[in-house]
Amino acid sequence: MLGELCSSQIMAHAFIGGAIVSVVAGSVGYFLVLRAQAFVAEAFTDIGFAGATGAALLGVGSLVGMIVFSLLAAAGLGMLGKRVRGRDVEVGMVLSFALGLGVLFLSIYSRTSGSHAMSGINILFGSMLTINSTDILAALATCATALGALAILYRPLLFASVDPAGAEARGVPMRALSAAFLAIVALTTAACVLLVGILLTASLLIAPAAAAVNLTNRPARAIALSVAAAVGVTWVGLILTFAGTIRHLPAGFYISALAALTYTASLLLRKRLRPVRAFERAHLDRETG
Amino acid sequence: MSPESVNRRQLPVFLRNVRIGFGGRLIQDEMTFTIEDGEFIAVLGPNGAGKTTLLKLLLGLIRPEAGEVLVFGRRPSRGNPKIGYAPQFRTLDANFAVRARDLVGFGLDGHRWGPGFPSRKRRRLVDAALEEVRASEYAEAAVGELSGGEKQRLSLAQVLIANPGLVLLDEPLANLDIASALEIVSLVGGLCASRKVAVMLVTHDINPLLQHVDRVVYMANARSAIGAPETVITRETLSSLYNHPVEVVEAMGKKFVLGVET
Numbered sequence: 001m002l003g004e005l006c007s008s009q010i011m012a013h014a015f016i017g018g019a020i021v022s023v024v025a026g027s028v029g030y031f032l033v034l035r036a037q038a039f040v041a042e043a044f045t046d047i048g049f050a051g052a053t054g055a056a057l058l059g060v061g062s063l064v065g066m067i068v069f070s071l072l073a074a075a076g077l078g079m080l081g082k083r084v085r086g087r088d089v090e091v092g093m094v095l096s097f098a099l100g101l102g103v104l105f106l107s108i109y110s111r112t113s114g115s116h117a118m119s120g121i122n123i124l125f126g127s128m129l130t131i132n133s134t135d136i137l138a139a140l141a142t143c144a145t146a147l148g149a150l151a152i153l154y155r156p157l158l159f160a161s162v163d164p165a166g167a168e169a170r171g172v173p174m175r176a177l178s179a180a181f182l183a184i185v186a187l188t189t190a191a192c193v194l195l196v197g198i199l200l201t202a203s204l205l206i207a208p209a210a211a212a213v214n215l216t217n218r219p220a221r222a223i224a225l226s227v228a229a230a231v232g233v234t235w236v237g238l239i240l241t242f243a244g245t246i247r248h249l250p251a252g253f254y255i256s257a258l259a260a261l262t263y264t265a266s267l268l269l270r271k272r273l274r275p276v277r278a279f280e281r282a283h284l285d286r287e288t289g
Numbered sequence: 290m291s292p293e294s295v296n297r298r299q300l301p302v303f304l305r306n307v308r309i310g311f312g313g314r315l316i317q318d319e320m321t322f323t324i325e326d327g328e329f330i331a332v333l334g335p336n337g338a339g340k341t342t343l344l345k346l347l348l349g350l351i352r353p354e355a356g357e358v359l360v361f362g363r364r365p366s367r368g369n370p371k372i373g374y375a376p377q378f379r380t381l382d383a384n385f386a387v388r389a390r391d392l393v394g395f396g397l398d399g400h401r402w403g404p405g406f407p408s409r410k411r412r413r414l415v416d417a418a419l420e421e422v423r424a425s426e427y428a429e430a431a432v433g434e435l436s437g438g439e440k441q442r443l444s445l446a447q448v449l450i451a452n453p454g455l456v457l458l459d460e461p462l463a464n465l466d467i468a469s470a471l472e473i474v475s476l477v478g479g480l481c482a483s484r485k486v487a488v489m490l491v492t493h494d495i496n497p498l499l500q501h502v503d504r505v506v507y508m509a510n511a512r513s514a515i516g517a518p519e520t521v522i523t524r525e526t527l528s529s530l531y532n533h534p535v536e537v538v539e540a541m542g543k544k545f546v547l548g549v550e551t
Contacts, residue, residue, distance in 0.1 A: 034386055151404045159399030162387050162432075165376040166447060169348075170400045171368030217388050217431035 010129055011242055014251070017131040017139060017195045018234040022204060024143040026227035027150055028188045029209030030219075031181065034161040038206045039088060040077070040182070043095035044189040045198045047073045049124070050098040052193065053105035057112075063138045063194050070186030073098070078179030124198050128238065128251040131195060139191045146187040149180065157181060158219055196234075200252045204230055207259035211266035233258040297323055299362040301455040301487040302347060307356035309342055315511050316342050320356070322506065322515040326454070327485040329478055331498045331518075334508035335549060340491045341377065343508070344457045347489075348374055361454060373453030375444045377460040377491075384433025389443050392432055393418050396447030418450040422476060438469030442476070449480065456480075458490045462497060470497040477501070495522060496543045509549070522546065 032041050048066040055065020073094060150157075160167040160177055168174055192201035208229035212222040237255035297303060302324035309317045316339035324330055332340045345351045346358060349365035358364065361371050373396075394415050398405055419425045422442040427435060432443070441461050448456055458477070462470040474490075478501035481488050492498060495505065499518055506515045507522070509530045514521050521527075522544050527535040536547040 152402050154404040155395075155399050155401055158387075158391075159395040163379065163392060163395060163447075165379045166392075166395060166444070167399065169374040169376050170396065170451075172400050213386050217385055219387060219391060222386065 013131040014128045014238050017136050018238055019231050020139050020143050021192050021195045022230035022234045023227050024146050024188050025192055025204045026208050026230035027223055028184060029205040030223045030226050031157055031161055033209040033213050039091055041205045042202045043091045044070050044185055045193055045201045046095045047098040048189050048193040049198045050102040053102045057105050057109045066190035066193055070190050071183060074182035074186040078182050139195055142187050142191040146184050149184050153180060200256055203256040203259040207263040211263045214266040214270040229262050233262060298359055300325055301361060303359040305357045307358055308354040309339060309346055310354045311342060318511050320513050324487050326487055327481050328487050328503045329481040329501060330489045331495060331502045331505045332489055332491040333495055333505055338508040340508055341459055344459055371454045373448030373451055373456045375448050375458050385431045387432055388429050389432060390415050390428045392443050393446045393450055396450040418446040422446040437465050441473050456486055456488045460491050462492050474498050474501050
């Protein structure tokens, strides 16, 4: 039955596209979680929505529109300061304004072109099952750029995310780093939105990474876990979608549900792991101190 | 210029007639002192006296309004690899996401670009730094599980792993209980001797340091005094520094400065 699934080109595209996006989402998501910027990721997906609908209106590719819009937003947010921690108000305003713009573009588009708002629906909920090879190539190029940039920034970004004062003291260029990371987030969300839609991107970016951070205190291991969880959630979600073709539940439902489930499971696991370690430490202190 | 004074200009810290201002306010004037290799210096004074500002001056983050500042014979510049700086108010975000050894490793190559791959040499260096601050036993623990004193040791190791010649510690004893503070101080004192590294430690309370420091810099009222604790922390010196009567009381082997806010 799985063989049947994979023989279909639609499914092959969905699996490949999903994997590409998940690898980048899992890696970038790790830093979003460390920097407590989940809300920023959410904002970028809405900015991507405005970009995609705006691009549809102008007749250019939606990925281009999303990238342009999100990079602009990244520049704007980058100018706010060294870090975008606790900038809820600004981020929230950008988010709702972007969403409003997206709705405007979408309504103009569907009125003028006379078409149904199908492209809008695809942007919102993803088009996992209508991915074509052009989409995959575009996503691959975007994701490779984002991942390459992340690899270059890896050490200072980790330092700055965990120990900002120490990093600044060591001469890490905090503001430039923060802006560069936002640009990476912008590229990542644009690629994710293209494949899995606005509503799903955040769950793929945040939940696997947050689960991984709950389970290990080793950065490299956490990223590997996060990527594995993201790919796993996406693929299992796709398998469930294709397996239940008759009922036709959307892939988005399965993927977001599995992502939430993974995070919940990690919380339960952590509760079993942490208190033991904390107890051991306290015990050790008493003996040596 | 005599050969001797040329030599003194190569010391870890050389200040001559330095004036520091901040936002139009005079913070310090006529600061003149040098610090030698391996010296352990406590920087004391009330809030706003310019203790942190002095560190910023040496780090090249601010410029003096007048006078000459040299760090190892050079004008201060940002990112000077000869200076190790442990800032105050360290917030370690995402506390459970990294281990003690990761935090120390940041000091070695955290500022370099690229992913950086684990190597035996890197591991050895991190292990040695952890050992030096006696933090080996919790090397693998998540930072969030550690006590304030343990985190201070890591902070110290993070600085030391880069092999600085001058270490600036901003309030490392704040929020530590007395036992932990004493441990940190004796650790730092030992490092000064073994590594020949000069240390400037900013603190509010001289008492945990009395047995260990070589000299103190006392800053108050836009002026400063430097010398051994028993010559600086006296009624005469402090009264003249503050420009009003100050009493120094000794009890239980400790010094208490009365008549000023510390």
